[in-house]
Amino acid sequence: MPIAAGKMARAAAIAALLSLSSATSLYSTYSFNPLEHLGGVAPYFEPEDPPTDPDPPQGCTPVRAAYLVRHAAIYANDFDVDEYIGPFTDKLQNVTNVDWSKIPALSFLSKWKPPMTDAEEELLTRVGKLEATQLGVSLSFRYDNFRTPERVWTSSAERTFESAKSLVRGFETNDNTINVVTIYESEQAGANALTPYKSCPAYSSSAGSKQAGVYQDKFTKPIVARLNSLAPSFNFTSDDIYGMMELCGYESVIRGSSPFCDLDLFTPDDWLGWEYTADVQYHYNVGYGNPVSGVVGLPWLNATADLLFKPADDPTVQDLYVSFTHRELPPTVLVAMGLFNNSEFGGSEATINSTMPLDRINHRRAWKSSHVLPFLSNIAIEKLNCTSCSHQGFLQYLKDRNDQFHGYSERCGVDYQNSTDVLTIYTDPKVGNGTSVGKRFLRETEVW
Ligand SMILES: *[C@@H]1O[C@H](CO)[C@@H](O)[C@H](O)[C@H]1NC(C)=O
Ligand SMILES: *[C@@H]1O[C@H](CO)[C@@H](O)[C@H](O)[C@H]1NC(C)=O
Ligand SMILES: *[C@@H]1O[C@H](CO)[C@@H](O)[C@H](O)[C@H]1NC(C)=O
Ligand SMILES: *[C@@H]1O[C@H](CO)[C@@H](O)[C@H](O)[C@H]1NC(C)=O
Ligand SMILES: *[C@@H]1O[C@H](CO)[C@@H](O)[C@H](O)[C@H]1NC(C)=O
Ligand SMILES: *[C@@H]1O[C@H](CO)[C@@H](O)[C@H](O)[C@H]1NC(C)=O
Numbered sequence: 079m080p081i082a083a084g085k086m087a088r089a090a091a092i093a094a095l096l097s098l099s100s101a102t103s104l105y106s107t108y109s110f111n112p113l114e115h116l117g118g119v120a121p122y123f124e125p126e127d128p129p130t131d132p133d134p135p136q137g138c139t140p141v142r143a144a145y146l147v148r149h150a151a152i153y154a155n156d157f158d159v160d161e162y163i164g165p166f167t168d169k170l171q172n173v174t175n176v177d178w179s180k181i182p183a184l185s186f187l188s189k190w191k192p193p194m195t196d197a198e199e200e201l202l203t204r205v206g207k208l209e210a211t212q213l214g215v216s217l218s219f220r221y222d223n224f225r226t227p228e229r230v231w232t233s234s235a236e237r238t239f240e241s242a243k244s245l246v247r248g249f250e251t252n253d254n255t256i257n258v259v260t261i262y263e264s265e266q267a268g269a270n271a272l273t274p275y276k277s278c279p280a281y282s283s284s285a286g287s288k289q290a291g292v293y294q295d296k297f298t299k300p301i302v303a304r305l306n307s308l309a310p311s312f313n314f315t316s317d318d319i320y321g322m323m324e325l326c327g328y329e330s331v332i333r334g335s336s337p338f339c340d341l342d343l344f345t346p347d348d349w350l351g352w353e354y355t356a357d358v359q360y361h362y363n364v365g366y367g368n369p370v371s372g373v374v375g376l377p378w379l380n381a382t383a384d385l386l387f388k389p390a391d392d393p394t395v396q397d398l399y400v401s402f403t404h405r406e407l408p409p410t411v412l413v414a415m416g417l418f419n420n421s422e423f424g425g426s427e428a429t430i431n432s433t434m435p436l437d438r439i440n441h442r443r444a445w446k447s448s449h450v451l452p453f454l455s456n457i458a459i460e461k462l463n464c465t466s467c468s469h470q471g472f473l474q475y476l477k478d479r480n481d482q483f484h485g486y487s488e489r490c491g492v493d494y495q496n497s498t499d500v501l502t503i504y505t506d507p508k509v510g511n512g513t514s515v516g517k518r519f520l521r522e523t524e525v526w
């Protein structure tokens with residue numbers, strides 16, 4: 079009975095593993111996964127921070143929900159390639175006087191080839207497509223009492239559109255029942271797009287680089303020294319280190335694993351330094367350190383609140399709204415909502431920047447980009463039917479947030495004529511019904 083024998087062998091192997099882990103747990107349970115500390119390059123994971131029960135509270139049932147989702151994993155972001163990864167891989171090709179095979183932590187470099195080509199930059203990887211499809215399936219499980227949505231919205235970039243398509247394929251039970259609606263990534267859309275930061279002149283995509291650079295220099299200094307002592311003629315720079323660590327994330331979502339993630343190459347503290355550098359960047363870019371963040375995020379929150387409270391007999395209403403965007407929007411919505419605020423308990427609006435010092439890591443911060451904007455990061459707002467939870471209370475909260483962040487066009491310093499402060503894509507008939515996506519593998523002759 080080969081099958082039973084196989085099962086027994088496996089059972090024995092599992093028993094051996096179990097006894098091993100219970101033996102080691104007497105001394106240490108430390109484990110560290112760099113992929114959960116990679117900010118915008120982190121593959122999808124659910125941080126469970128705080129580890130609250132994802133099920134609705136006792137006595138409540140979700141009756142409507144809206145999701146804002148960052149696109150899934152891509153081969154590489156062009157900025158990351160131009161600034162960090164490209165210069166490192168070019169230098170690796172140029173430098174021929176290092177015998178990598180003799181350097182234990184770096185020996186893989188003697189055979190390693192970059193995982194992405196120029197043509198693949200910005201495209202979804204297979205892991206990305208699979209994970210977006212998986213999110214579609216898991217949303218259909220989570221909301222099995224909801225009607226299938228008619229439309230899913232996405233900003234117009236290929237990576238967001240393809241993510242939306244993959245999610246739809248996972249969600250649909252029959253082909254072509256859900257349409258994807260594309261919203262152009264205009265620089266003059268005012269608040270009425272899924273990329274309102276692009277039409278906000280007061281937002282700058284480089285905000286935070288200066289501050290992040292200070293911490294990058296600090297955390298990479300000992301790593302540069304360590305690697306240069308191993309391979310002096312390579313002349314590792316701070317940006318090389320940053321790019322090598324980014325490659326851990328990108329290569330993992332392209333090839334399934336990466337030698338750059340090896341903890342013998344970069345230690346857990348090295349990764350925490352990388353993560354903090356990213357968190358400083360996003361704090362000043364799309365977080366609490368940028369006065370315009372909440373202004374950019376509010377219109378989505380506000381439009382979503384409207385959708386969730388539309389009367390159930392409105393024929394246009396959906397039970398589930400899903401929208402795809404880029405990494406910038408979800409964090410600004412979190413600021414508009416007042417979530418992951420480092421100052422919430424102690425401190426004030428005025429001292430928020432001091433919660434992200436540039437000379438050491440604030441390990442107790444609430445603002446962690448790895449939790450807020452990994453690939454496929456998604457924010458959900460659910461309307462719950464409960465006996466104890468008040469609509470009035472929510473409206474008061476929404477009014478407070480509006481008082482704090484209203485006035486998109488004025489506060490963005492809009493310099494074009496026809497701006498708007500309101501997001502209307504979900505209800506404006508002019509936006510249209512979108513198009514269906516088809517099945518990727520539908521070739522009748524090959525189906526049996
Ligand atoms: C690689 O070598 C070429 C040709 O010598 C040079 O132009 C280029 O700047 C070098 N690149 C790096 C990253 O060293
Ligand atoms: C304003 O006009 C420009 C150019 O016609 C258009 O691209 C943009 O979407 C408009 N913005 C709004 C908010 O209607
Ligand atoms: C090492 O790289 C840095 C930064 O690019 C450069 O300024 C320095 O001259 C290089 N040193 C050597 C020895 O090549
Ligand atoms: C963050 O928390 C502080 C302290 O409670 C508060 O003053 C500030 O308004 C909050 N920031 C936002 C954007 O909600
Ligand atoms: C935090 O720093 C940013 C960038 O210097 C600045 O624009 C912002 O006003 C600061 N926030 C506070 C509350 O001082
Ligand atoms: C909310 O729950 C109550 C009590 O279970 C039920 O009667 C009502 O139909 C529910 N409403 C919705 C919108 O699901």
Ligand SMILES: *[C@@H]1O[C@H](CO)[C@@H](O)[C@H](O)[C@H]1NC(C)=O
Nearest residue numbers: 377380381384484499500501
């Ligand atoms: C928020 O929604 C309210 C009520 O629908 C509306 O009056 C207000 O203009 C909206 N503000 C923004 C910024 O969307």
Ligand SMILES: *[C@@H]1O[C@H](CO)[C@@H](O)[C@H](O)[C@H]1NC(C)=O
Nearest residue numbers: 228394507508509510511512
């Ligand atoms: C969109 O769908 C609705 C409902 O099915 C229909 O009434 C409307 O005419 C459609 N709009 C377009 C632009 O096709």
